[in-house]
Amino acid sequence: MIRLIADENISWRLKKILSDWEILPSNEIKLNDRLTDLNIWRFAKNNDYAILTFDEDFCELQNLYSFPPKIIWLRTGNVNTQTIADLLNSLQKGILQFLSADDLGIDI
Known part of the structure; x- marks a missing residue:
């Protein structure tokens, strides 16, 4: 299961x-x-x-x-929520690998 907190700038x-x-x-x-x-x-x-964010903070x-x-x-720029969802879905396998990796902290 992918568990994300969406930053305030994400709908x-x-x-x-x-x-x-x-x-x-x-x-x-x-x-x-x-x-x-x-x-x-x-x-x-x-x-x-x-944490899912647009911010470098x-x-x-x-x-x-x-x-x-x-x-x-x-780092998509100003796109709609459906575009973000489509992007995340297309990258789901890579996101799961990133989240399970012990040596990675940021994925762009």
Whole structure:
């Protein structure tokens, strides 16, 4: 099972399109603290999620703190949610390999 937290810039609709993936939109994470990138990072690490993002901010956190969590950094530019879903589906095998690799932390 692929477990991803979708960064705030990725539509929550991705969760409905990729119903066979476990996708948690970051705005659905309930924390006592403010929802910051670092808090999302910690939540992902503590709950065995990878982070799906358009932002390099999570990559910078990984440079500081290593991994897990693993980062899937989408560098597609401004595309619609269906295009993202199609891309992820087409890369599913590679994503699964990346998530199971012990020596990789970021996939672009």
